[in-house]
Amino acid sequence: xxxKEIIKRYDKDGITIVWKPAKCIHSExxxxxxxxxxxxxxNPWIQPENATVEELQAQITRCPSxxxxxxxxxxxxxxxMSTNEIKxxxxxxxxxxxxIQLEGADGDIQSLEGSNALCxxxxxxxxxxxxxxHRKISFE
Numbered sequence: 001x002x003x004k005e006i007i008k009r010y011d012k013d014g015i016t017i018v019w020k021p022a023k024c025i026h027s028e029x030x031x032x033x034x035x036x037x038x039x040x041x042x043n044p045w046i047q048p049e050n051a052t053v054e055e056l057q058a059q060i061t062r063c064p065s066x067x068x069x070x071x072x073x074x075x076x077x078x079x080x081m082s083t084n085e086i087k088x089x090x091x092x093x094x095x096x097x098x099x100i101q102l103e104g105a106d107g108d109i110q111s112l113e114g115s116n117a118l119c120x121x122x123x124x125x126x127x128x129x130x131x132x133x134h135r136k137i138s139f140e
Contacts, residue, residue: 012048012056016071019046024067025093025117026132035060064095065130066115091139093117093130104128 010017019109030038036050037059048056060068084098097115104110116129 008022008044008046010044010046010048013053013074015053015057017046017048017056017060018071020067020069021067022067022126023116023129024132025065025130027064029062029064030059033062037124064089064115065093065117066097069114088120089117092120092134094120102128 006021008019008021010019031040034051034055037047039045039047039058050058057070060070063069084100085096087095087097089095095115095117096112097112099111100116102112102116104111118128119126119130119133121134121137121139122133123137123139125133
């Protein structure tokens with residue numbers, strides 16, 4: 001039985017920021033890009049009122065794992081990549097963007113949307129997904 005996926009939502013002027021913590025690879029791009037919004041030491045850690053909608057959208061589209069995405073209030077659509085793309089990150093995960101089907105070793109098939117980071121190093125505790133463990137083992 002699969003564990004229920006945790007999804008948090010934060011509203012700001014017509015968009016909803018969607019955070020899926022299980023997808024996060026802790027690249028810290030969000031914290032470095034908008035430190036006044038992404039504040040890991042505070043609760044809630046995402047404070048969208050501290051940036052414009054445009055700043056939030058620009059930063060969210062740079063989230064490498066897809067842990068952060070946003071939905072347009074009028075359409076409800078996720079505003080991530082609409083084309084399929086695969087990129088090998090040097091010393092890191094395999095980044096898969098788009099709409100894909102992932103078949104696990106147990107034969108379970110998952111439909112994935114947006115950005116997803118897949119483990120290449122073998123050290124992840126969430127295989128086939130990356131959890132950032134490649135940094136701890138100095139994966140090349």
